[in-house]
Amino acid sequence: MEKLPFDVDAVFDRVRDAVSTLPKAAMFELYEDGYTSLFEQLISCLISVRTYDEVSLPVSRRLFEQARTPEGIAQLTPAQIETLIRDCTYPEQKAQQIHTIANQILMNYAGELPADEAVLMSFKGIGVKCAHLALGVACQQPYISVDTHVHRITNRWGYVETKTPEKTTIALEAKLPQQYWIEINQLLVPFGKHICTGKRPHCSQCPVLNWCQQKMDQ
Incomplete structure (x- = not known):
């Protein structure tokens, strides 16, 4: 041809x-479901690393049913987070990373995650893909x-x-x-x-x- x-x-x-009639990519589906904050998008992307969307979507929703903000996540223990995200890959590692990110946002940014690529990539577990996807979906920044x-x-x-x-x-x-x-x-x-x-x-x-x-x- x-x-x-x-x-x-x-x-x-x-x-x-x-x-148009196929299941949406995970982060975009979560956004349409109301999980629109940069923090939610970043944490969801971290959960999705090396995990199928079919698993990461319900895992993210289960976590956010308990806490959706840095303040709320920080009030959970890493063990509690691990239980909530147990179905994704590396739940123990990711739970600690999620807990740490929430606390760093509270301590360094007064609980408000800056829409800044360098800030996002300073967090352990967050690489270029997740930083760009979170900023693109949540903030419409061109990445x-x-x-x-x-x-x-x-x-x-x-x-x-x-x-x-x-x-x-x-x-x-x-x-x-x-x-x-x-x-x-x-x-x-x-x-x-x-x-x-x-x-x-x-x-x-x-x-x-x-x-x-x-x-x-x-």
């Missing part, structure tokens, strides 16, 4: 339509959050040629129109789970096959 020159606007339009789906799909398309999510972030920041920076994670997570899967992607069902270079080594 002869491929068309990559048209980012057309591709995003097609992908947007394709995922690109690259997870395994965004990395794999943009390389499979041939839109970027990188070896790591970190390098994909840099490449996309230099190339992707800023209007898509937040949305790319929102779209490509469900797209990568259900259509452009890691193994045996459903290319015959793909709405952007004409633009995709089908580089399958990512």
